[in-house]
Amino acid sequence: MPTSAFFCLLPHEGVLSVQGPDAAKFLQGQLTCNLDYLDDSHSGLGARCTPKGRMLSSFRIVPHAQGYLLAMASDLIEAQLADLKKYAVFFKVQLQDASTDWVRYGIQGVAELPLASALSAPAEPGALRTADGMLAVRLDENRIELWVPQAQAAGAHEQLRAALAERPLETWLLQQIRAGVGQVFGATRELFIPQMINLQALGGVSFRKGCYAGQEIVARMQYLGKLKRRMYRLALDGATPAVGAELFSPVHASSVGEVVLAAPTENGCELLAVVQEDALADGRLSLDKSEDSCLRLLELPYQLDRDREIQR
Numbered sequence: 001m002p003t004s005a006f007f008c009l010l011p012h013e014g015v016l017s018v019q020g021p022d023a024a025k026f027l028q029g030q031l032t033c034n035l036d037y038l039d040d041s042h043s044g045l046g047a048r049c050t051p052k053g054r055m056l057s058s059f060r061i062v063p064h065a066q067g068y069l070l071a072m073a074s075d076l077i078e079a080q081l082a083d084l085k086k087y088a089v090f091f092k093v094q095l096q097d098a099s100t101d102w103v104r105y106g107i108q109g110v111a112e113l114p115l116a117s118a119l120s121a122p123a124e125p126g127a128l129r130t131a132d133g134m135l136a137v138r139l140d141e142n143r144i145e146l147w148v149p150q151a152q153a154a155g156a157h158e159q160l161r162a163a164l165a166e167r168p169l170e171t172w173l174l175q176q177i178r179a180g181v182g183q184v185f186g187a188t189r190e191l192f193i194p195q196m197i198n199l200q201a202l203g204g205v206s207f208r209k210g211c212y213a214g215q216e217i218v219a220r221m222q223y224l225g226k227l228k229r230r231m232y233r234l235a236l237d238g239a240t241p242a243v244g245a246e247l248f249s250p251v252h253a254s255s256v257g258e259v260v261l262a263a264p265t266e267n268g269c270e271l272l273a274v275v276q277e278d279a280l281a282d283g284r285l286s287l288d289k290s291e292d293s294c295l296r297l298l299e300l301p302y303q304l305d306r307d308r309e310i311q312r
Helices: 023-028 074-088 150-163 169-178 215-224 277-282
Strands: 006-009 013-019 044-049 055-064 067-073 094-097 102-108 128-131 134-138 143-149 229-236 257-265 268-276 295-298
Touching: 006 169, 013 023, 013 074, 013 102, 023 067, 055 074, 055 128, 055 134, 067 074, 074 094, 102 150, 102 169, 143 150, 169 257, 169 268, 229 257, 229 277, 268 277, 268 295
Parallel strands: none
Antiparallel strands: 006 102, 013 067, 013 094, 044 055, 055 067, 102 143, 128 134, 134 143, 229 268, 229 295, 257 268
């Protein structure tokens, strides 16, 4: 195996299950993503918004059984479950917190899964495969998510440990940052609209599927192009900031952004942050208004293209 190959547990996320004959119909009116693009071979990203377009949660959604599984930050599960149940009474669906049913792993740097199983790694980003009760999702060229039923987790963990180095969660989150994939946590709930974390560039927002909560605001922002805050990748020679930590600039007296996700590196940390564009252009971003916490702009691995994004 390459020296960069590793695996880790993903305890920061839980799983919300929506099952039943009306699962697709119910979620289609709740989420930013288009479920018509999902099937037994394809997963996706998405979000759920307030009527004002602010994200209550973001997630990876996976078709499973007679419905869907949504992996999101653990501290969002309870509130999302309670909120969705208010609308579910009109549909033939069952909602539950399925976090304890699954053990999820992040795997980096392998072409195939080192498991004694018929489950093989999908090749294309977003692709999904299932076998022996387990799920594998290809996130990008280097990263795979493995979902293992609780009863099989001990055996799978031993097989992974025999083949790969086990790393802490922060190592995985650093790769997520470098992939430019933001997400919502409890600390950033209702702070961002989807375009602020570039979710539309990752296929997590559909502009053709019809109505969902917050759809009017999200669509207006896309078509009128008045977004003044957007997510960027940054580096800092210092301690790793918390999710939701504020960013500052001499351009404004108040905060000009918030940390979306951060992880340590050998020389400091990298982070994704939503930042006001005029403050970013000025180039003097900091965490605590001091020169000792100045942030440097890094590249994202994708380009924003409004014309391509609205085709989905």
